[in-house]
Amino acid sequence: MLITAINTVEIDAAQGRVGEVCSILPHIVRELLTNSECIGYAITDNRRAKNSWIVSGYWESESQMRAHFDHPQLAGFIDMLRAGMASRIKFNTFIINPAEEQRRVPHG
Incomplete structure (x- = not known):
């Protein structure tokens, strides 16, 4: 995988x-x-900042990752911000091999 x-x-x-x-x-x-269809999720300490964490999700395809962004549990991160538990939340995405996604789509 x-x-x-x-x-x-x-x-x-x-x-x-x-x-x-x-x-x-x-x-x-x-x-x-x-x-979700993720391969895995992990929580790690952010070594650059005190009291900071990075939650990472790993995906077999970009389309699975993008579909995942509608997951209601993701609102939990925003809820932490609204409740004053978090002072900052930053979302990022990285596409490692976009050609891989294109190879999986059948051409008609």
């Missing part, structure tokens, strides 16, 4: 809210793993 696309969410905890962010992130990731 090749990884063709990656999405990341960088989360910075608001001052005094680290414990809440630490408790909610695994729940969001479990839901995303259970209810």
